[in-house]
Amino acid sequence: PPLVELKNVSLAYGEGSERMLALGDATMSIDDGEFVAVVGPSGCGKSTLMKLVTGLLPPTGGEVSVRGQPVTGPIKGVGMAFQNATLMPWRTTRDNIMLPLEVVEPHKRRLRANRAEYIARAEALLASVGLGGFGDKFPWQLSGGMQQRSNVCRALIHEPQILMLDEPFGALDAFTREELWGIMQALWLERRFTAVLVTHDLREAVYLADTVYVMSRRPGRIVKVRTVDLPRPRT
Numbered sequence: 745p746p747l748v749e750l751k752n753v754s755l756a757y758g759e760g761s762e763r764m765l766a767l768g769d770a771t772m773s774i775d776d777g778e779f780v781a782v783v784g785p786s787g788c789g790k791s792t793l794m795k796l797v798t799g800l801l802p803p804t805g806g807e808v809s810v811r812g813q814p815v816t817g818p819i820k821g822v823g824m825a826f827q828n829a830t831l832m833p834w835r836t837t838r839d840n841i842m843l844p845l846e847v848v849e850p851h852k853r854r855l856r857a858n859r860a861e862y863i864a865r866a867e868a869l870l871a872s873v874g875l876g877g878f879g880d881k882f883p884w885q886l887s888g889g890m891q892q893r894s895n896v897c898r899a900l901i902h903e904p905q906i907l908m909l910d911e912p913f914g915a916l917d918a919f920t921r922e923e924l925w926g927i928m929q930a931l932w933l934e935r936r937f938t939a940v941l942v943t944h945d946l947r948e949a950v951y952l953a954d955t956v957y958v959m960s961r962r963p964g965r966i967v968k969v970r971t972v973d974l975p976r977p978r979t
């Protein structure tokens with residue numbers, strides 16, 4: 745079965761006269777290891793779709809399943825990177841990247857016992873994104889692009905099966921942004937996690953993704969998700 749499957753999923757916010765359909769009749773299927781992008785204008789329901797895929801929001805209609813099982817709550821094995829995700833200024837880049845490990849492994853003693861392995865993991869990730877040797881720097885010592893690369897490393901440190909990217913490069917200048925597309929693609933080719941990217945930028949979607957879903961705004965805020973199969977720019 746596909747890793748993630750949405751069947752005729754809809755999501756309405758609010759009750760009664762306040763009720764508003766944010767997503768209507770969305771059907772999509774994501775395979776393990778696939779790179780999917782979701783493109784659409786502001787307010788079309790992209791973030792809502794992300795929350796449905798990760799089980800943070802139960803659908804009002806239809807069905808979401810992950811690994812063949814209906815989703816009933818937040819799913820495991822997900823890493824997330826956002827446009828505004830900030831690194832903690834009082835922690836080094838390496839310690840920022842290792843932060844999610846403190847959440848998945850709250851047992852202090854085990855965390856200490858595995859520290860050497862976790863540091864090695866963080867260093868390997870930093871090297872993959874061209875930040876080898878920058879682990880000891882503090883976030884404010886890094887450029888915007890370098891901070892976003894660190895954010896992606898932080899999202900991958902617990903080796904999630906699914907990486908959710910919500911406008912991860914949105915705040916960057918055009919040059920840095922395109923530089924990060926190449927880095928992101930190399931990282932995905934190396935590690936083969938399943939990626940779901942939300943973006944306004946169709947070029948970014950086409951550059952990175954195997955499948956691009958285009959979300960359109962419709963009267964009554966009903967939004968349909970359509971697949972567009974595009975030839976892969978890589979290889």
Ligand code: ADP
Nearest residue numbers: 757758766784785786787788789790791792793
């Ligand atoms: P996008 O991420 O594409 O900008 P969203 O999924 O954030 O779109 O929002 C889709 C629509 O649902 C928007 O009109 C937004 O205002 C509305 N919306 C989003 N979150 C909520 C919420 N928690 N309560 C009510 N309306 C919401």
Ligand code: ADP
Nearest residue numbers: 881884885886887888889890891893919920923
């Ligand atoms: P990015 O493209 O990641 O935003 P910049 O264009 O700001 O980076 O910087 C170009 C290069 O300069 C970086 O890839 C990095 O090698 C170097 N650099 C930037 N900031 C620093 C810093 N604080 N310390 C050391 N080198 C840096």
